Amino acid sequence: MHYKHIFGPVPSRRLGISLGIDLVTHKICSLDCVYCECGKTTNLTLVRQEYVRFKDVQKELNHYWHHNDDPDYITFSGSGEPTLNSRLGEVIEYIKREKPQIKVAVLTNSTLFCDPAVRRALLKADLVVPSLDAVSKKGFARINRPNKNLNVCSIVKGIETFAKQYKGNLWLEVFILPGINDSRSDVLLLKDAIKKINPHRVQINTLDRPGTVSDIRPASRLELEKVIRMIDFPDTEIIAKVDVQINARIQRENVKAAIIETIHRRPCTKKDLLQILGVEKQVLDKIINQLEREKKIMGKTRERGVFYQTLKEQGE
Numbered sequence: 001m002h003y004k005h006i007f008g009p010v011p012s013r014r015l016g017i018s019l020g021i022d023l024v025t026h027k028i029c030s031l032d033c034v035y036c037e038c039g040k041t042t043n044l045t046l047v048r049q050e051y052v053r054f055k056d057v058q059k060e061l062n063h064y065w066h067h068n069d070d071p072d073y074i075t076f077s078g079s080g081e082p083t084l085n086s087r088l089g090e091v092i093e094y095i096k097r098e099k100p101q102i103k104v105a106v107l108t109n110s111t112l113f114c115d116p117a118v119r120r121a122l123l124k125a126d127l128v129v130p131s132l133d134a135v136s137k138k139g140f141a142r143i144n145r146p147n148k149n150l151n152v153c154s155i156v157k158g159i160e161t162f163a164k165q166y167k168g169n170l171w172l173e174v175f176i177l178p179g180i181n182d183s184r185s186d187v188l189l190l191k192d193a194i195k196k197i198n199p200h201r202v203q204i205n206t207l208d209r210p211g212t213v214s215d216i217r218p219a220s221r222l223e224l225e226k227v228i229r230m231i232d233f234p235d236t237e238i239i240a241k242v243d244v245q246i247n248a249r250i251q252r253e254n255v256k257a258a259i260i261e262t263i264h265r266r267p268c269t270k271k272d273l274l275q276i277l278g279v280e281k282q283v284l285d286k287i288i289n290q291l292e293r294e295k296k297i298m299g300k301t302r303e304r305g306v307f308y309q310t311l312k313e314q315g316e
Contacts, residue, residue, distance in 0.1 A: 002257050005052050006060045007078065007265060009071045010276045015105055015127075019064070019071040022078025022265065023085035024051040030081050030111040032145040033133075034213040035175055037266045038079050044147050048086045048112070057091055061098075070102050073127070077107040078265055084112070089121030096124065105129065107173075111150055113158025123166060129203075130159050131173045135189035139181045156193045163197050172199040173239075176206050176219045176227055187230045194233050202236040204228060208304070218303075255279055256287050260310060263297060267307035 007020040028051055032041035074095055076082040083106075085091075092104055103126040110130040112118040122128050132155070134140040140152040163170055174190060176182050194202055204227060207218035219227075224238050258277055262268060268276065273284055288308065291297045299306040 001060070001063050003060050003064070003261065005057050006064060007261050008276070009068075010262070015075060015103075016072035018073040018075045018105070020078055020265075021057060021061075021074060021076050021082075021091070022052065022080075023057070023076060023082045023088060023091065024078070024080040026079040026264070028080040028084060029109070030084065030147050030150065031109050033109075033175075034143055034145065034180070034216055035177060035207055037208075041080070041145075043080075045084065046112070046147050046149055048084055048115075048118075050087050051085050054087045054090055054094075058094060061095070065099065070099065073103045073105050074099075075105040075107060076125075081109050081111065082106060083108050083118045083121070088118075089124060092121065092124045103127065107131075109144075110155050110159050111146070113162050114154045115158075119158075119162045119165060122162065123168075125168060127169045127171065128162075128166065129171045129173055130162075131175065132156065132159065132190065132193060132197075133175045134181045134186055135193045136186055139183075139186045139189075143175070143177060143181045156196070160197050163199060169201075170197075170199040171201040171203055172197060173203045173205055174227075174231075176204060176224060177216050178219050178223055180216065182219065182223065182227060184230070187227055191231045191233070194231060200235065202231065202233050203239050204236065205239045255283065256291070259284075259287060259291065259308075260296065263308050264310045267300070267309045269305040269307055271305065273308075 005022050007022065009017045009019045011017060027039055027041050028043040028045060029041045030044065030046050032044055076088065082088055095102065095104055105127040106122055106125045107129045108131070110132055113130065133143045135152060135156060137152060140146060172194060204224050206224060207216060221238065228236050228238070255277065259273060262273065262276055270284060270288065274281060277284070292299070295311060297308050298311055299308050
């Protein structure tokens with residue numbers, strides 16, 4: 001079976017072996033972040049609806065569970081903002097009912113936390129990872145390029161309200177780009193917001209794969225450590241690269257489809273794909289070459305190597 005709405009399992013920096021669920025289609029989001037590895041947002045919206053049908057996700061999950069080992073986590077992420085799907089809470093409930101031993105994580109851009117229905121849906125997850133990259137109006141506009149109806153103060157207040165209600169783990173992610181959101185004033189505003197939210201952990205991230213804007217660069221470790229000192233929050237860490245020991249060996253026969261499925265959501269190097277799919281190098285090389293000849297994928301040279309993307313992404 002070719003999955004349209006679940007992907008992986010992938011080795012996650014944070015969660016071990018993680019099976020992804022994409023509850024929106026490419027590329028529906030409330031933000032158009034300059035660093036987004038999924039490409040430019042084509043539907044910049046705050047409208048919640050059933051972008052991906054619950055019954056379609058249910059069917060794919062049932063098939064996956066029947067044919068594969070359980071992952072460590074099932075993670076809602078993918079092509080856009082998962083909380084835009086109005087049936088997110090029902091999908092989480094279904095997973096917890098059918099597979100209570102699997103943990104559920106939601107990676108979210110935090111923009112809909114002001115909606116009580118979204119907060120109620122997220123209360124059912126084991127781990128919620130909201131992002132907050134800037135608190136100043138200018139910084140928020142520069143790095144996140146939001147829907148015009150979003151207000152960053154309301155977003156911060158929404159996260160704060162959720163944090164008080166939530167019984168699971170809350171890890172706040174901050175994405176740092178030099179010259180965009182790392183000024184002293186920007187970081188000190190973040191520090192104040194983080195203190196109010198009081199998450200279990202703060203994770204500092206930076207560019208790893210190509211974003212949507214070509215002239216941005218990743219922060220160095222020294223730059224990230226400087227940000228950590230300014231934030232001065234007890235449990236703050238720099239998110240490390242994927243642990244090479246994590247290996248999610250692919251359990252589907254169609255490696256070709258799995259490669260396309262993986263790089264459509266996030267550009268990957270051959271090294272990334274070897275870790276994610278667990279196939280032999282010669283097999284991967286052969287299929288990559290074939291897909292390039294068929295003009296289904298294309299490589300872009302970046303600082304960390306050649307990143308493969310689907311041609312659809314390249315044209316957007």
